[in-house]
Amino acid sequence: MRARVRTPWLEAELACPPGEVLAVTGPNGAGKSVLLKALAGVLVSDGTVEVAGRSVERLPPHRRDVGWVPQQPTLLGHLTARDNAAYALRARGVSRRAARERAQVWLDRLGAGHLGDARPVALSGGQTARIALVRALVHEPALLLLDEPLAALDAAGRDAVRGALSAALRGSRTATLLVTHDPADVASLAHATLRLEGGRVVTGGTRLGT
Amino acid sequence: MVLLMAAALGLLLVLLPLSGLLVRTPWHRMPELLGTSQVQQALWLSVRCAAAATAVSVLLGVPLAWVLARAPLPGRRLLRGLVTVPLVLPPVVGGVALLLVFGRRGLLGPVLVEAGAVPAFTTYGVVLAESFVALPFLVLSVEGALQSLPREPEDVAASLGASPLRVLRTVTLPAVRPALAAGAALSAARALGEFGATITFAGSLPGRTQTVPSAIYALLETDPSAAYALSAVLLLVSLGLIVALRGRLR
Numbered sequence: 196m197r198a199r200v201r202t203p204w205l206e207a208e209l210a211c212p213p214g215e216v217l218a219v220t221g222p223n224g225a226g227k228s229v230l231l232k233a234l235a236g237v238l239v240s241d242g243t244v245e246v247a248g249r250s251v252e253r254l255p256p257h258r259r260d261v262g263w264v265p266q267q268p269t270l271l272g273h274l275t276a277r278d279n280a281a282y283a284l285r286a287r288g289v290s291r292r293a294a295r296e297r298a299q300v301w302l303d304r305l306g307a308g309h310l311g312d313a314r315p316v317a318l319s320g321g322q323t324a325r326i327a328l329v330r331a332l333v334h335e336p337a338l339l340l341l342d343e344p345l346a347a348l349d350a351a352g353r354d355a356v357r358g359a360l361s362a363a364l365r366g367s368r369t370a371t372l373l374v375t376h377d378p379a380d381v382a383s384l385a386h387a388t389l390r391l392e393g394g395r396v397v398t399g400g401t402r403l404g405t
Numbered sequence: 406m407v408l409l410m411a412a413a414l415g416l417l418l419v420l421l422p423l424s425g426l427l428v429r430t431p432w433h434r435m436p437e438l439l440g441t442s443q444v445q446q447a448l449w450l451s452v453r454c455a456a457a458a459t460a461v462s463v464l465l466g467v468p469l470a471w472v473l474a475r476a477p478l479p480g481r482r483l484l485r486g487l488v489t490v491p492l493v494l495p496p497v498v499g500g501v502a503l504l505l506v507f508g509r510r511g512l513l514g515p516v517l518v519e520a521g522a523v524p525a526f527t528t529y530g531v532v533l534a535e536s537f538v539a540l541p542f543l544v545l546s547v548e549g550a551l552q553s554l555p556r557e558p559e560d561v562a563a564s565l566g567a568s569p570l571r572v573l574r575t576v577t578l579p580a581v582r583p584a585l586a587a588g589a590a591l592s593a594a595r596a597l598g599e600f601g602a603t604i605t606f607a608g609s610l611p612g613r614t615q616t617v618p619s620a621i622y623a624l625l626e627t628d629p630s631a632a633y634a635l636s637a638v639l640l641l642v643s644l645g646l647i648v649a650l651r652g653r654l655r
Contacts, residue, residue, distance in 0.1 A: 214501035237560035256563040257571075263564040265557055273579040282575075330565065340564075 196338060196344065196370040200233045202242030205394040211370040211387070213337075216259075216361075218385035219374045226392040227374040228266060231340040234372070235263040246338070257286070262331030262369075263340040267347075270315035276326045277302065277311035283334040303386045305359050306352075320347035325356060332363065339371040345380060357383045423640065430637040431630050438634040445611045447620035447635070451597055452527065454616060458535035458596040459589055465536075466543035466592075467585065471573070473544065474551035485548070492541045499537055500605025507533065507606075530607035533616050535599045539592035546588030550581040587650055594646050598639060 196405040197210045205226040219227050221399070232238040236256035244252040251259060262283065270279045275393065278285075281298035285291065302308045307325040310318065318326065324347040331339060345353045361384055364371055373384060381388060390398040431438065438444065472478065473485050491499055504510045506523045517523045524530040554577070562576045563569070576587070600618035607614040609623060617635055624632035 214593075231558075235560070235564040237564060255569075256560065257566050257568050259564070261564055263561060265561060268561070269555075269558055271558065271562075271576060271579065273582075282562065282567070283565035286562075286568075286571060334566065 196247055197245075198234060198247075198338075199245040200230055200242070201244075202229065202233060202240045204240075205229045205233065205242075205391075207389070207391065207394075207396050209315050209372075209389050209396075209399065211372065213368045213370050213384040214364060214366050216364060216371040216373050216384045217343070218327040218381045218388045219372055219391060220376070220388060221391035221397075224393075226231050227391055228342055229344055229374060229394075230391070231263060231265075231374060233307060234338060235259065235340055237263070260337040261340060261400070262334065262336040262338075264327050264331045264344045266342040268327035268330075270318070270323060270326055270330075272315050274315075275311065275360075276307070276313045276315065276318065279315065279326055280311075280333055281331040282330055283336075286366075287334060298329065298333050301333050301363075305329055306355050306365055321349060321352050325352075326350055328356070328360070332369075335367060335369055337368060337370065341371065342374045343376065344373070345375075345377065353377075353379070360384065426633065426636055426640060430633050432637075434536075434630065435634055435637075438628075438631045439506050439638070441631065443615075443620060443624075444631060444635060445612050447615050447617050448638075450528070450531070450612070450615065451617040454535055455593055455596040457532045458539050459593040461532065461536040461598075462540045462543040462592040463585070463589055466540050466588070467547055467578075470544045470547035470551060471577075474548045479585055490542050491538050491540045492545075496538060496599065496601025496603075500534060500602035503530075503534055503537060503602065515601045525606055526608045526610070526614060528607075528613055531603050531616060532574040534602040534606045535596035538599055538602055539596040541596055542591040543585075543588040546584045546591065547581055550584030551577070554580055590650055594643060597642065 196213065198265050199208045200206070207226070207230055209217060219230065221227055229238060233240070233244050236251070236254060236259050242252065243250060264345065270276070271282070272334070274282075277295055280302055281294035284294035284297055289297070299308065302311055305325050305328055307322065307329065310322055315323065320391055324344060328341070328344050331341070345356055348356060368403065373380060375381065385403060386399050387403060388398070389396060439448070469488065473481060473488065478484065496622040499584065504511060504525060506531070507517065507523070508514055509518060509523050514523070524533050558580070559572050559576050562572045567575065598618060599616070600622070603614070603616060604619050604622070609615045611620075617639060621632045621635045624635065
């Protein structure tokens with residue numbers, strides 16, 4: 196998957212094959228979150244966004260095949276954790292029952308299987324982060340956009356979720372952009388890195404030895 | 406000290422008439438006073454018309470609130486101001502305005518006469534007048550909630566494949582449900598108590614357009630005790646509403 200984003204604040208070109216993870220790093224304000232939002236289609240801005248050689252800046256977010264976890268994700272308070280996780284499947288017309296079953300499989304994989312019936316208000320920051328990850332993964336999108344998804348987890352939780360995430364993505368059709376400040380994320384998840392500074396790519400697509 | 410005195414006077418201004426009403430209400434004769442056919446008709450008509458006006462306010466007010474809060478509309482602030490005019494407009498003026506548009510000789514009169522559907526002086530007219538005054542309460546309440554709603558949950562839902570309509574149904578509306586309930590309750594209360602616009606536009610025909618407030622006004626001449634009893638009923642409904650909305654209103 197190749198993508199190019201040009202907005203007033205950000206110019207970036209990147210490539211990430213299916214099944215791989217591209218770590219996006221850089222100081223605060225470098226444009227990392229803007230990059231993800233532009234690709235998700237939720238950035239209100241002039242400019243152009245190209246994905247796989249196709250202009251998508253006019254394509255509304257619900258017609259893009261993405262999963263997005265924003266920096267501080269919130270869940271829908273009136274739904275259970277499982278129904279939050281199943282949201283993308285329901286939006287794609289999957290029956291309630293099938294969507295819940297599928298969501299439960301993913302909740303189990305990310306160590307949140309016991310939280311399915313919980314209401315979001317009852318969840319800790321780390322538990323919310325896991326549900327938000329499942330919510331973005333459950334429909335196995337072509338492009339997964341993760342904005343520091345493990346920041347709210349404790350050290351043990353991070354290790355566990357990294358392992359589960361890496362296993363789930365390997366060999367999948369999903370190309371993942373992972374914004375992170377944590378070198379351990381890069382080391383354990385990323386196949387390549389992209390460094391942004393001031394809205395420009397300073398080091399692009401450096402392959403990491405695997 | 407002066408402040409305290411003024412505050413006490415202010416409190417008395419509100420509480421004295423209310424307690425006067427409660428004291429003078431002939432409680433022991435309530436069943437008899439509320440049982441007459443005129444009163445029964447007025448109560449039943451009021452409930453039906455206020456329910457209909459509340460439904461109209463919700464069905465039209467939610468989309469209107471959404472447009473005012475979200476649509477990139479030129480002159481949105483002006484529109485918002487105009488929508489709230491019925492809040493401060495003397496109701497009788499609202500009634501006159503409705504007559505001038507929907508009356509037999511109003512702007513739309515010829516069309517409505519042709520269609521055989523002139524709402525003035527009919528039960529539909531009561532609903533129209535009540536909706537006119539009740540709608541702004543719903544719109545203001547829901548629009549305020551929409552304005553202060555964080556946008557990111559909607560963006561996330563859209564990125565997960567939800568169409569705009571689905572986002573509205575599954576994210577936005579559930580999030581503003583408390584404001585919607587409060588707005589609907591306020592609209593219902595306003596509709597239930599509507600007098601000026603209703604009597605001007607729809608008249609006070611027992612069984613057809615005579616709602617509880619109109620009946621109270623008419624009964625003050627002929628049967629004051631019944632008027633007091635009906636007034637007490639409306640006061641109790643209002644008090645019940647305040648209790649139900651406790652904490653919901655800023």
